Amino acid sequence: MSLVFYTNPMSRGRIVRWMLEEVGEPYDTIVLDYGDAMKSPSYLAINPMGKVPTLVHGDAVVTETGAICAYLADAFPVADLAPRDSERAAYHRWMYFAAGPVEAATSNRSLGVEPDEQQSGMLGYGSFDLTYQTLLFALADNPFICGERFTAADVYFGSEVMFGLQFKSLQEHPLLCAYRDRLTERSAYQRASVLDDAALAGDS
The missing domain is CATH 1.20.1050.10 (Glutathione S-transferase Yfyf (Class Pi); Chain A, domain 2)
Structure with missing residues (x-):
């Protein structure tokens, strides 16, 4: 399943970028500007808050930075980042x-x-x-x-x-x-x- 990462480099998306690099799986990045891009109907259909970061993994959508970090740790156990x-x-x-x-x-x-x-x-x-x-x-x-x-x-x-x-x-x-x-x-x-x-x- 593909990983698509919606972010802005002046946001908490920097946390998720770090987590993605720790996981080591390939991912696509979509950088959204503040304003119209984050409030567009197409993006609001993914994240109604109109904020970043958002992670789309196949059909799964995950928002909230801590939740994304925990999700990635569970989704890719080979990285050994989930708790023992x-x-x-x-x-x-x-x-x-x-x-x-x-x-x-x-x-x-x-x-x-x-x-x-x-x-x-x-x-x-x-x-x-x-x-x-x-x-x-x-x-x-x-x-x-x-x-x-x-x-x-x-x-x-x-x-x-x-x-x-x-x-x-x-x-x-x-x-x-x-x-x-x-x-x-x-x-x-x-x-x-x-x-x-x-x-x-x-x-x-």
């Missing part, structure tokens, strides 16, 4: 933590939204400081989020960390910086960055 039995709890715990509390906390911080104590009790992430300390907790004992081995959860969780450090929504900390450095050394990450940077420059 002993890793499954940590894999799901931290993947969803990144997609929920980390995404919400850093987005609100970037927008200048600071909930008061009463509002914090209503939010899934509680407070930014609590979310940040939990990030550090997750990385305190192991080089990767599930332990000693890199998995698809590191693509998603790690991207949230890297974006946060890059755009200053997360304060630098030795644990976060060391984790980022381990991830950016991966050849798949580097290949994905070259491809996305070329697309951003209009070279592909």
Whole structure:
């Protein structure tokens, strides 16, 4: 089955590009401009949100970046990026933590939204400081989020960390910086960055 990847290099599609390079299967890339292309009837028929990334694998359509990473890990087990039995709890715990509390906390911080104590009790992430300390907790004992081995959860969780450090929504900390450095050394990450940077420059 063919893999078709809808993206924009200035989006979370960079995460999925990295995951696709980790998987190592051939795929076609369709770069969509913000605006009319993402809101066209043909694209909305695939992703009604009118956002990227979207992955089409044969007849299957997958949206939401974390879900795409997890789907690819399951769909291509030869890449060995899905969790083993002993890793499954940590894999799901931290993947969803990144997609929920980390995404919400850093987005609100970037927008200048600071909930008061009463509002914090209503939010899934509680407070930014609590979310940040939990990030550090997750990385305190192991080089990767599930332990000693890199998995698809590191693509998603790690991207949230890297974006946060890059755009200053997360304060630098030795644990976060060391984790980022381990991830950016991966050849798949580097290949994905070259491809996305070329697309951003209009070279592909």
